[in-house]
Amino acid sequence: MLAPRARLVALLAALLLAAGAVQVAARDVLPAPAWLSTWTARHPDPRTFSEAESLALRALQDKARRKDVMLLFAALAAGCAAVAAFPRLPARAGGVRVAVLAAGTVTLGIALAASSVVGQARLAAAREWSLGDDALGALAGPHTATLRAWRARVPESDAVLLLGTDSSLWNVTAWALHPRAIFPLLRDVPPDMSDEAQDFGRGQGARWVVDLGALAAPARSAHAALLKVDP
């Protein structure tokens, strides 16, 4: 049984940690420690990134760091609060530290499980969560009808040359056009495409080109997203 004074300390710790979580939550990002940033700036990775890629990765990491630290404070606060509320918990768990860490994780997990259930209900309402037999709508979103039309138009024995750099669109299009032979060109319509790709897919019947850039933004493109190359 935790002594009353220890319970008070646990309660104060919970309040302080909760305040820390709120403070971190108010920030948009949490940058890496200065010593690490300085080191990586002085010694760049041998596999260099473009400026845009570096910025994107940095933003991703800073957001993830913020989330982790916020959840760390929140989970510890929940653990301390649980210990303060249930003084027998430390004895049962095997110590105060163990009780705080375990209770914090369980509280966080229950909260996230509830959030997952709510999220699934919302997705189901938006027809993005389904146990049915047609998941293309949930996968392809606004492109579903287009992809279905393409599937009806392109025979299974034909080849498709997939052009583009949008990885999610790429996966979705490849999924929708299965089992047609797909030849990827990870670039946005290169000028030398006809030279480089002229032999891709020969022997598969007719060949088609899918331009993911035109699929994503049809208004900005002068050509259709799906083009028949030959015969």
Added chain:
Amino acid sequence: MSLCLGVLCVLAWVAAGWAPMRVLAGGLAGPRWYGRAAMACALGAALTGLAQVLLSACGVAAGPALPCALALVSLGWCASAARAEARAAGDRPARAGAPARTGAPARTGMRTHEGAAERGGVPDRHGTGGRRKALPAWLGALLVVVVLSSVAAGAGTPFRSDGSKFWAPKARELARVGASEAPSLHDPERLGVHRDYPLLVPALLAPVFALGPPDAMSGPKLALGALLAALLGLLAVMLARCGGRGLVILAAFAAQPLLVSLDVRESAVSAGYVDAVQALFLLLLVAAVEALREGPAGARGSDVAGIALAGLAGAALAGTKLEGSVEAAVVFGAALAAGPRRGALAAAAAGALLLALPTFVIAAGVAPGEPGFSLARLADPEVWQARLLPVLAGLGGLLIDVSSFGLLPLLLLVLAWAPSPAGAPAVDGTRTGARAVAAALAPDIARRRRWFGVLLAGGALAFGLLSYLSTSMQAERHMDTSAHRLLWQWLPAAAWLVARGGTSQREAGPAAGCSSFGGAGA
């Protein structure tokens, strides 16, 4: 329809694994239904997957025939064993006092506990049989909530990220054609991501794709979710045997955000990642290897079962993901270096290698792609200078990757730092200095003076470090996408090792602490 096919697929795995569960791992699975179902599911998936990969390497498409055949053979064996048991029970009064030898386990030379065939194979060292404590109601409820929400999140959402990029596409292709002829594996111009990745999981999911409608994903994702449920069921049985500490760890493990979150990056199943399968086989391998290390000499039946179980788990691990081969090598290497019983361990490693041969043959035959790792980078001082500090910081940062693991890594560290005897608080704070460091690295090392835990932890850490130093990707980017999943693969086994590290000889029985297996009575 796809969902029904997924359910049937899982039932086929369970049926196919039921006989192997009784023969190889009855003691480990325990008497409770969820432990037995989880173990049968794991073993059935391992057997079915390895057999599908073998056939696929021979050019056969992965259809439903093989899982159904394996399930029928297994169920037939179980029926035959049940009849033999019934006959033995009928004969017993006639042979007053004579110990009943049960059916098939007796034929395989397995010694059994408590006269039950299902306790055959790698036996139960506790000797407490069906008197083991059930999970507390609140913990059982937590596990049910986690399994339901996680499996629903997986089955109800489509494949995304790596799931839609290559795991599901590979499964769809294997449903049509064998791996030896699959165009995406052999034609360098075709769309094919990670051609050299092992095919056990795609081969397992292929029958559901083969029979299901073209855009259905709920069935295959339910099957993936079932393997996550099997991991939780097996871990629940193993940790429940480790007393209060095991239950605390189990609660924290089940509540990890990675298990319950809907978020694609932080979820074990919603994207269609296969890391839960990898974690399941790694846990099984570590448990089987520990059983082999601790098994008493002379229990030949136990040895054969242990070797078979470790070999099967090792091969399945190598067949699931690219890093599985290295993880299996780390486990076998640590066990062989630490000893004892190196002969049995070497036999298990050789068995794993043999069973994983089709995986290696397929990987060797695929069209070459850009290598993911270059060992030459390790000889470049510039690489070490640029990457060592960020990689170490990244690996250390996993301890507070709360959005993936909650506080579980910190909890395991705290518990590992101070293993406690039974009946005492889990954290006694009496270990100091070098002994505390040894205990922190591997909890059972200080207690039993064996190096398996230390070598395992060191091997896993070295693997992570060397992987990210030698990666062809930008190291930080590579860590961002994979380090949390790499750690998660080790977490179930680490949780079990830490939990058993805090159990005394007195609590666990005379032979080996909290081991879930045991010396078959000679």
